[in-house]
Amino acid sequence: MKNVINNLFLKGLVSMMLVAVFVVACKEKVNSTQAETFELSVSAQNFPDSTKVYLYNRNIGVNIDSTFVINESFKFFGKVELPSLCYLNFYDKNNEPLDAYNYFYLENKKISITGNYSNFINARVVGSKQTDLDNAYSAIALNSKKTNKRFNQLQFLYSNANNQMALTELLFQKKKISKDSLLLFYKKLDTINSRSIKGRELLAYASSIDLQVGDNYRKIFGKDLNGTPHKLSDYEGKIILLDFWASGCPPCRLQNKTEFPNLIKKYSNNNFMIVSYSLDTREKDWRAASNEDKITWLNISDLKGLKSEHAKAYVVTTIPNSFLIDQNGIVVKSFVGFSKGTNTIEKEIDKHIK
Numbered sequence: 001m002k003n004v005i006n007n008l009f010l011k012g013l014v015s016m017m018l019v020a021v022f023v024v025a026c027k028e029k030v031n032s033t034q035a036e037t038f039e040l041s042v043s044a045q046n047f048p049d050s051t052k053v054y055l056y057n058r059n060i061g062v063n064i065d066s067t068f069v070i071n072e073s074f075k076f077f078g079k080v081e082l083p084s085l086c087y088l089n090f091y092d093k094n095n096e097p098l099d100a101y102n103y104f105y106l107e108n109k110k111i112s113i114t115g116n117y118s119n120f121i122n123a124r125v126v127g128s129k130q131t132d133l134d135n136a137y138s139a140i141a142l143n144s145k146k147t148n149k150r151f152n153q154l155q156f157l158y159s160n161a162n163n164q165m166a167l168t169e170l171l172f173q174k175k176k177i178s179k180d181s182l183l184l185f186y187k188k189l190d191t192i193n194s195r196s197i198k199g200r201e202l203l204a205y206a207s208s209i210d211l212q213v214g215d216n217y218r219k220i221f222g223k224d225l226n227g228t229p230h231k232l233s234d235y236e237g238k239i240i241l242l243d244f245w246a247s248g249c250p251p252c253r254l255q256n257k258t259e260f261p262n263l264i265k266k267y268s269n270n271n272f273m274i275v276s277y278s279l280d281t282r283e284k285d286w287r288a289a290s291n292e293d294k295i296t297w298l299n300i301s302d303l304k305g306l307k308s309e310h311a312k313a314y315v316v317t318t319i320p321n322s323f324l325i326d327q328n329g330i331v332v333k334s335f336v337g338f339s340k341g342t343n344t345i346e347k348e349i350d351k352h353i354k
Contacts, residue, residue: 039110040076042088044069046117051098052091056248057106059084059164059197061281061305063248082196083107083130083164087248088120097292101250105130105165130165137169150176161188167198171317174205175336182206201306201317211315213332217242217325218313222277222300225287230300232275236329239272239352241345243322244311246279247289252320255338256293263346264297270353271327273298279319281305326352 044051051069055076056062067074069090086106090098100120102113105128115123125131137156144152154177157166170177170185183206186194193199211218220232220242232242241263245252260274278301280286290299302308306317314323322335322345333348 036108037077037079038106038108040106041110041112042074042076043112043114044072044074044117044120045115047072047090047100048092050093052095054087054089054091054248055106056087056089057084058086058103058248061246061248061279063285079108080106082192083128085164085168087250088113089248089250090120095292097253104128105134130163133160133163133165134169137165158185158188161185162190162193164193164196164198167193167196167202171198171201171205172336174202174317175210175315175334179206179210204312205315205317208312208315211313211323211331211334213334215331217323217329217331218310220275220277220310220313222302222310224298224300225283225290230275230298232325235273235275237271237327239267239270239327239349240325241272241274241322241349242314242325243274243276243320244279244314244316245276245320246305247285248280249319251338253289253293254340255320256289256295258340259338259343259345260297261294263349266346267349267353272349272353275300277301277310278303279305279308279311279316324348324352 040055047069049068049070053067053069053074054063055065057064057080059082065076065078067076083105086104088102090100092098100117102115102120102123104111104113104125107128107130109127111125111127113123113125137153140152140156141149154173157170160166167189170182174182182202186199186202186206189199194203217232221229223229232240243260245256247253256276263272264274274297276295276297276299278286278290278299280289280301281303283303286301286303302310305311314321318336320336320338323331324333324335324345326332332352335345
């Protein structure tokens with residue numbers, strides 16, 4: 001009898017232990033699942049109802065979701081493999097792009113964004129540690145003397161190296177940094193970050209032969225929206241502005257609408273042309289943006305994004321990125337980014353017009 005009681009007690013104890021393990025495992029599974037998804041809540045003050053919003057992931061070059069503003073708010077749910085630089089792009093009822101946009105680092109967390117239509121670029125982001133890190137990095141530029149700004153920013157990135165935000169910002173500045181220094185940064189990365197898309201980009205660039213001013217242009221090929229193939233060599237003897245862009249890049253879109261039409265108009269009789277090379281991966285995104293921006297000049301792509309061999313040939317990791325090629329096929333200047341009203345490209349073209 002005593003043995004029977006003992007056996008029953010042991011069986012009950014084992015059952016209780018198994019239940020406890022199961023409960024803990026379930027909790028861990030729930031917590032793990034929660035940690036692997038994001039919930040993005042946005043308060044979009046003074047945005048009209050039915051404003052369409054696209055969530056664009058710059059790391060992979062596509063819109064990963066879309067929704068509408070209702071009662072000045074909207075939400076996105078999902079998952080990202082790694083913290084990703086993302087944009088919120090807005091369109092009105094007629095599907096016309098609005099000037100308002102915001103960029104931030106999307107992580108698998110609860111993140112909130114609060115902003116006003118008139119200044120949404122400065123909307124407040126809460127819950128994203130890498131956005132906080134990016135804000136600290138940006139503050140260095142505001143609080144440093146001009147002569148020390150770049151040094152202080154690089155020092156910050158190297159001190160906070162092992163994350164996607166630092167990788168992203170370093171890639172923006174890569175052409176101003178020695179490749180030995182870039183390799184030192186790469187060695188600070190853990191396995192996850194070193195094997196990420198941006199980690200591989202950094203290693204590939206640091207190990208590549210860069211395109212320098214004074215080099216001959218590198219061959220490039222693509223098809224336009226009608227499927228007609230074009231090669232850059234077809235236009236030898238012209239002054240060519242080769243521009244890499246994408247539909248989800250707000251500065252690229254602004255440049256398409258403002259600077260490029262003015263250049264076409266000013267230099268129409270000077271053997272000058274623009275070749276826009278889209279780094280989109282989906283034709284419908286490329287086509288829609290091209291129509292919205294009213295692109296009338298040569299506009300081609302291979303729809304392979306930053307994985308395109310042509311983008312790699314020009315060592316493009318940041319857009320917009322333009323290259324001015326003279327009548328002899330020599331690269332005379334590279335332009336990264338776009339600031340409205342600076343006329344940097346126009347001033348350079350003037351030097352080469354005969």
